[in-house]
Amino acid sequence: MMYDLDLVVPMFRPQAGWNQIMAQRLEAFLSHLPEVKVQLILVNDGTPSYVSPDDFACLEALCAVRYESYPENQGKGYAVRHGATCSTAPFMMFTDVDFPYEAEDMAMMYQYLVDNEPDVIVGTRANTYYEVAPTFRTWVSKSLKGMIKLLMRLPISDSQGGLKAFSPYGRAVLVNTTVNRYLFDLELVKMAAHQANLQLDTLPVHLRKEIEFTSLSPALLLREGLNFLQVMFKPVKPIHKPEWVKTAKVASGSPTPENR
Numbered sequence: 001m002m003y004d005l006d007l008v009v010p011m012f013r014p015q016a017g018w019n020q021i022m023a024q025r026l027e028a029f030l031s032h033l034p035e036v037k038v039q040l041i042l043v044n045d046g047t048p049s050y051v052s053p054d055d056f057a058c059l060e061a062l063c064a065v066r067y068e069s070y071p072e073n074q075g076k077g078y079a080v081r082h083g084a085t086c087s088t089a090p091f092m093m094f095t096d097v098d099f100p101y102e103a104e105d106m107a108m109m110y111q112y113l114v115d116n117e118p119d120v121i122v123g124t125r126a127n128t129y130y131e132v133a134p135t136f137r138t139w140v141s142k143s144l145k146g147m148i149k150l151l152m153r154l155p156i157s158d159s160q161g162g163l164k165a166f167s168p169y170g171r172a173v174l175v176n177t178t179v180n181r182y183l184f185d186l187e188l189v190k191m192a193a194h195q196a197n198l199q200l201d202t203l204p205v206h207l208r209k210e211i212e213f214t215s216l217s218p219a220l221l222l223r224e225g226l227n228f229l230q231v232m233f234k235p236v237k238p239i240h241k242p243e244w245v246k247t248a249k250v251a252s253g254s255p256t257p258e259n260r
Helices: 018-030 053-060 076-086 103-116 135-152 168-174 184-193 218-233
Strands: 005-011 038-045 064-070 091-095 120-125 163-166 200-205
Touching: 005 076, 018 053, 018 103, 038 076, 053 064, 064 076, 076 091, 076 168, 076 184, 091 103, 103 120, 103 163, 103 200, 120 168, 120 184, 135 184, 135 218, 163 168, 168 184, 184 200, 184 218
Parallel strands: 005 038, 005 091, 038 064, 120 200
Antiparallel strands: 091 163, 120 163
């Protein structure tokens, strides 16, 4: 089966009933793209005991599902890269396990990818994000954006939104990132921005109204502070654009999968 879009979703210690919640949000997303063949790639980041084989039936009723798991927790960046290495569709997206962004925005991002053919799309959080985010998370987010502008001078300062989309070239850049946890997004944006022939675009995205925020521990902030320094000073290597066959577009408007 050839798919038009691979949707990579990392997961860690999913809550009870996660599959039913995900099925509702996945169905909302797919309802906007009725002609698109989607494969959901779930990557369990070191918590296989939290998932059972029976959990997937409600998801498989909506689209193809590929489940990946490994025994030890490695971090979101590692999990997303693992999912990207499993992706063979011409386009790929990733988002968080709770599908935090509006289904319309997810569908819009896919259609923008098809219509405009950028290599990486970064979902940038609308100002309404700061109206609902906890005060401390807002401070951390704005501080990080300020440091990116001041110290790294990247074209995109809002690197951490949990919705991004990729062409095969963008996916090749993604799988060459090395940060395993929170700031792999920043490393991705820096690498993408320094590729000579890569098109890097942004789209505004909006949180669902009922979103719940996770806490930011001091240990996490310390670790990611060190990762920030690593990303800032690490030289960017050129990533060569992969070869793929450009053929007639399928019903969804996307090209057939690249020739690997």
